[in-house]
Amino acid sequence: MSLSRRGISLAELLVALTLTGWLGTLTARILNGAAFTLRDRSERIGSEQNLRLTTNAVSALLQPLGLDSLTGADLWSTGSSGFSARAVRGSGALCAAAPGALTARVDAGWWSGERDPVPGRDSLLVGRVDTAGWRALALLSAPQAVLCPDGTGGWRFEVSADSALLAGIGTGSPVRVFEGVELRVYTSGSDQWTGLRLLATTQAIQPFAGPMLGLTFGYERRDGSAAATGAEVTGVSFRVSVLTERAGGVGVIRGPTPRPDSVGGFVALLNHP
Amino acid sequence: MLLAIAILAALGTMTLTALALARTERVAGLSAVSQVQARAAAESALAEAMQGWDAFLTPGLPGAEATLANVSVPGPALGQASIRALGGPVYVLRAAGTRLSFAGDTLGSARLELLVLLDGADSLGKVRPRAYPRGWRVLP
Numbered sequence: 001m002s003l004s005r006r007g008i009s010l011a012e013l014l015v016a017l018t019l020t021g022w023l024g025t026l027t028a029r030i031l032n033g034a035a036f037t038l039r040d041r042s043e044r045i046g047s048e049q050n051l052r053l054t055t056n057a058v059s060a061l062l063q064p065l066g067l068d069s070l071t072g073a074d075l076w077s078t079g080s081s082g083f084s085a086r087a088v089r090g091s092g093a094l095c096a097a098a099p100g101a102l103t104a105r106v107d108a109g110w111w112s113g114e115r116d117p118v119p120g121r122d123s124l125l126v127g128r129v130d131t132a133g134w135r136a137l138a139l140l141s142a143p144q145a146v147l148c149p150d151g152t153g154g155w156r157f158e159v160s161a162d163s164a165l166l167a168g169i170g171t172g173s174p175v176r177v178f179e180g181v182e183l184r185v186y187t188s189g190s191d192q193w194t195g196l197r198l199l200a201t202t203q204a205i206q207p208f209a210g211p212m213l214g215l216t217f218g219y220e221r222r223d224g225s226a227a228a229t230g231a232e233v234t235g236v237s238f239r240v241s242v243l244t245e246r247a248g249g250v251g252v253i254r255g256p257t258p259r260p261d262s263v264g265g266f267v268a269l270l271n272h273p
Numbered sequence: 274m275l276l277a278i279a280i281l282a283a284l285g286t287m288t289l290t291a292l293a294l295a296r297t298e299r300v301a302g303l304s305a306v307s308q309v310q311a312r313a314a315a316e317s318a319l320a321e322a323m324q325g326w327d328a329f330l331t332p333g334l335p336g337a338e339a340t341l342a343n344v345s346v347p348g349p350a351l352g353q354a355s356i357r358a359l360g361g362p363v364y365v366l367r368a369a370g371t372r373l374s375f376a377g378d379t380l381g382s383a384r385l386e387l388l389v390l391l392d393g394a395d396s397l398g399k400v401r402p403r404a405y406p407r408g409w410r411v412l413p
Contacts, residue, residue, distance in 0.1 A: 027280050034287045041294050052305075066407040074407070088410065093359040095335070109336065112412060125407070129361040132390055132405050150335075172335065172361025174388050174405070271407045 047242040051263045053209040054194050054240050059267050061087060061183060062236050066271025070133040071125060075230030075269070078219045082184025083236075084199060089114050089122060090177035092155075095148035097170050099163050102126065102137075103146060103154045104175050117143055117157070117177045121200045124157060125176040128168035135169065137161050139177075185215045194240075213241035213260055234272045239264040307348075307372040307381030314352030315370030315383045317344045322354035322366050323387075325401045328394035335360035338367075348372050363405060364389050367412075384412035 008016075065085055067073035074086040090113025096103040102124070104111065117124075119141050125134045143155035157175075180199035185192050193210030197203065218237040219227040227233040241262040321342040330339045335358055342354040354368040365386050372381040388408030394400050 031280075031283060031287075034284070034291075038287060038290055038294070041291070045294060045298060052301075060411070064407075064410045066409075068406040091410070093335075093363075093365075095360065105335070114413065127363060127388070127405065129363050132403070134407060170361065172359040172363055174359065174363055174365070174408075176407075270409045273406060 043243075047261065050209050050212055050242055051240050054212070054215060055238075055263070055265050057194070057196075057208055058183065058236075058238055059265070061085065061181070062267040063270050064088060065269045066273070067231055068133045070128075071136045073229070073231040073233070074271075075233050076180065078217070078227070078230055078233065079184070080216050080218070082182060082215075083217060083230075084180060084182040085230075086125075086178040087181045088176050088178050090117060092175050094126070094169070094173040094175055095150065095152070095154055095171055097126075097166055097173065099161060099166060100159065102157045102159055102161075102169075102175065103148055104143075104157065105148055105152060106145075106155050107153045111155070113177060117155075121198065122177050122179050124159060125178055126169050127174040129170060129173050130168035133168075134176075135161070135165060137165070185212075211242075213243060213262075215240050233269060235266055235268045237264065237266045304381065308383065309381075310346070310348040310350040311370040311372040311381040312383040312385075313370065314344060314346045314348070314350035314372070315354075315368040315385050316352075317346055318342045318352030318354035318370065319366060319368040319385055319387060322356070322368070323389075323402060323404075325399045326356070328398050328400050330356070331364075331391065331400055332356060332358040334358060341366075362391055364391055364402070365408075366402065386410055386412055 062085075065074040067075075076084045076086070090111065092104045092106065092111040092113075094102055095105045117139055119139045122139050124137045124139055126137060127134050137159040140158040140160060143157050146154050146156045148154040182197045182199055182205075184195065184197075184205070186195055186205055187193075188207070188210075191211030192214055193207040194212065194215050195205035195207045197205040216239050219233045220235045220237065221227045221232050222234045239262050241260055243260055319342075321344055326341050330341065332339050338355045338357045340353060340355045342352075344352040346352065350370055350372040352368060352370040354366060357365045357367055359365060365388050367384070367386045369385075370383045371379055374380050386409070388405035389402035390405055391400055391402055
């Protein structure tokens, strides 16, 4: 008698189905966990990038701010959601000064700037050489290419300044081109962004970091107490808040409730006496 | 069989994505640390130059420069400070810092400047600079 088997028994089918189901459940759990971790890491990297951008921009803007007896403080106004200040756009040194016109050296190694000076938008800070202090002068026209008295290349700045205003200003005077800027948090839709606005133009605020939950500033004197005016500020603390995990998720993977996170920083105004 | 291949492919994709994210974070972190070390080297050189120098080192002609300090800080990062004449009693101290890899490649760099007023030399022939207001800045 020959015994032949075809197909599978019910017991074998049940075992196979149980194993497949168990493997499927295990795999789904692993996949869910891994996908959730990846999404969380992506959110965190994005948020950290926001924090980095904001921190770098705030530090770059605040660190060079200072003051002197002639032109006052560079930090013009302060508030918990932003501030306005002088931002340097170029720097060099004068090779000649006369009433109504200043000439700055621009050959290699002399002038450094992000862009060419623009009248109406930029002003000049010119340093005295007889004593330590600066004069703020309005820039009346775009700089013209000229030669310095020693034959090197220069820029002629037309300014509204008589000989009294130019006292102590001459060859070797440092010169800075600056413009007024405002950095603050603003709302766009349901999100908050950090943006920069040029005070001399009608240009709308330009975003550079976001979205975020908020950005708050605190202004301190040297002894750590709260500063009331820009001239008193020697350091600025700030805190950026973001969501490092958002509600919802991708596909069947749902994250828990949104998780807020924040980072704080402190910038010392390195030019404050 | 097909299910197993699909699962393996999904797991492989996620592993590669995780590795790519980790690499991005590592590069960003290393770059930030290198920048800080380069800045520290430049500031160290600037601080050393601010201690003063022999009067004969002070350049005279506008644009002339003299090296005042070379420093090395952990990293390794190298810093150098020099004095540059602007044509009057106001001078500029410039400092540069570079963070090098062990192979000698530049991982980060920073440049600073500080305007200073120079008085005459002291009895030891040393020049002691005074910081000019609003004179410190990071160069682009």
